[in-house]
Amino acid sequence: MWERGLVLSAPGKAILHGEHAVVHGKVALAVALDLRTFLRLRPCAEGQVCVRLPGVGVLRSWDIPSLQALRSGFAADFDESKPPSVEQLDTLREFAGIAAGATAPESLATLAFLYMCLAISAKYGDVPSMDILVWSELPTGAGLGSSAAYTVCLAAALLSACGAISCPLKEGESTARWTEEELMLINSWAFQGERVIHGNPSGVDNAVGTWGGALRYQSGKITPLKRVPALRILLTNTNVPRSTKVLVAGVKEKILKFPAIMKPVLDSIDAISEECQSVLEVMSANPSPEHYPVLEELFDINQHHLNVIGVGHPSLDRLCRVTASHGLHSKLTGAGGGGCGITLLRPDTAALAVEAAKRDLCACGFECWETSIGAPGVTLHSSSSLKAEVLHVLTES
Numbered sequence: 582m583w584e585r586g587l588v589l590s591a592p593g594k595a596i597l598h599g600e601h602a603v604v605h606g607k608v609a610l611a612v613a614l615d616l617r618t619f620l621r622l623r624p625c626a627e628g629q630v631c632v633r634l635p636g637v638g639v640l641r642s643w644d645i646p647s648l649q650a651l652r653s654g655f656a657a658d659f660d661e662s663k664p665p666s667v668e669q670l671d672t673l674r675e676f677a678g679i680a681a682g683a684t685a686p687e688s689l690a691t692l693a694f695l696y697m698c699l700a701i702s703a704k705y706g707d708v709p710s711m712d713i714l715v716w717s718e719l720p721t722g723a724g725l726g727s728s729a730a731y732t733v734c735l736a737a738a739l740l741s742a743c744g745a746i747s748c749p750l751k752e753g754e755s756t757a758r759w760t761e762e763e764l765m766l767i768n769s770w771a772f773q774g775e776r777v778i779h780g781n782p783s784g785v786d787n788a789v790g791t792w793g794g795a796l797r798y799q800s801g802k803i804t805p806l807k808r809v810p811a812l813r814i815l816l817t818n819t820n821v822p823r824s825t826k827v828l829v830a831g832v833k834e835k836i837l838k839f840p841a842i843m844k845p846v847l848d849s850i851d852a853i854s855e856e857c858q859s860v861l862e863v864m865s866a867n868p869s870p871e872h873y874p875v876l877e878e879l880f881d882i883n884q885h886h887l888n889v890i891g892v893g894h895p896s897l898d899r900l901c902r903v904t905a906s907h908g909l910h911s912k913l914t915g916a917g918g919g920g921c922g923i924t925l926l927r928p929d930t931a932a933l934a935v936e937a938a939k940r941d942l943c944a945c946g947f948e949c950w951e952t953s954i955g956a957p958g959v960t961l962h963s964s965s966s967l968k969a970e971v972l973h974v975l976t977e978s
């Protein structure tokens with residue numbers, strides 16, 4: 582079916598609690614956002630793989646024979662259970678002309694593509710001649726899981742192109758999702774892509790990109806949260822750039838330097854996730870406003886902890902102060918160090934109050950969106966199911 586081309590998408594995510602601690606085996610609670618990354622796969626001229634990533638300024642193409650020659654050098658080592666090796670990544674960097682240690686978005690995105698393309702084709706058969714275009718509604722590198730949405734889309738597209746997963750979209754349907762077994766395969770390859778981009782990801786972001794909804798994640802165990810109240814969330818991008826890889830490495834260093842000080846903080850973040858999960862479960866059965874002060878206090882405590890482990894930023898302090906001046910509670914989401922914060926809105930928070938908070942946040946040079954949570958995970962689309970803006974980008978490019 583893919584021979585006629587396909588369009589698929591994966592959502593970004595917000596972490597309610599547990600960012601960073603989840604890398605060290607603690608619980609995280611994460612939700613899918615209604616901001617998505619889209620990928621269009623089309624057949625193209627014989628013998629070429631062409632990749633266009635306008636969000637990070639990449640336009641590259643390679644001959645299939647040269648990719649096959651590259652792959653044959655280390656084909657036996659590609660497996661979704663093994664982290665990409667330093668030698669593999671060095672070889673791919675050299676092939677693509679990427680400097681050693683380059684962390685620019687375009688370098689990491691190209692490297693992740695090449696690794697996933699070679700590894701998936703080594704395991705499931707050659708990729709056909711194809712043209713891949715990726716376009717996203719998510720800000721890149723701002724804490725909303727743009728890297729995972731990208732690698733989930735790539736995994737689903739490359740596995741489809743190699744025939745390793747089916748095409749679940751039937752004639753006349755507007756969207757379709759894969760089987761649980763296929764989603765597990767997509768997720769495991771997306772995690773490999775995240776490993777190329779992040780170094781040492783926990784896997785929570787690609788799990789949300791794959792399954793969507795709301796989930797609890799701990800040490801690779803994914804538990805969908807079946808009963809979650811419809812929370813209103815304000816997302817604010819401070820527009821301060823940062824790298825998840827660098828921030829995750831910084832936290833590890835701090836834990837190694839001060840284990841007796843940092844481990845209790847991680848345990849406390851774990852307890853916050855557990856407490857939040859219980860409150861959300863109670864709230865979904867009994868959606869009374871009395872639960873909001875607890876959720877707000879958990880946001881405040883966790884934001885302090887995240888500062889302690891070294892992933893705060895003056896822009897995030899400012900975001901929290903501005904929202905507090907409107908009676909609203911915020912914390913950073915994702916890796917921190919800039920990027921995005923989330924603010925909890927109550928069901929009865931007046932539209933005027935939200936507008937006033939947004940105005941003050943925008944005056945700081947930030948961008949805000951009020952968003953809903955629990956969007957579907959990786960999805961295959963017919964063109965009739967796409968919003969006009971997405972259709973325009975995908976058909977005009």
Ligand SMILES: Nc1ncnc2c1ncn2[C@@H]1O[C@H](COP(=O)(O)OP(=O)(O)OP(=O)(O)O)[C@@H](O)[C@H]1O
Nearest residue numbers: 636686689690722723724725726727728825915916
């Ligand atoms: N639209 C996109 N097209 C191609 N690559 C992308 C795109 N969006 C993100 N990426 C890749 O993901 C990287 C950003 O990942 P990073 O993990 O630092 O931030 P994030 O995923 O947005 O935030 P977090 O991991 O904290 O949720 C970019 O450097 C780029 O390599």
Ligand SMILES: C[C@@](O)(CCO)CC(=O)[O-]
Nearest residue numbers: 600601782783784915916
């Ligand atoms: C900071 C982190 O916990 C979340 C990034 O969205 C990293 C990870 O879990 O891989």
Ligand SMILES: [Mg+2]
Nearest residue numbers: 726728729825
């Ligand atoms: Mg990321």
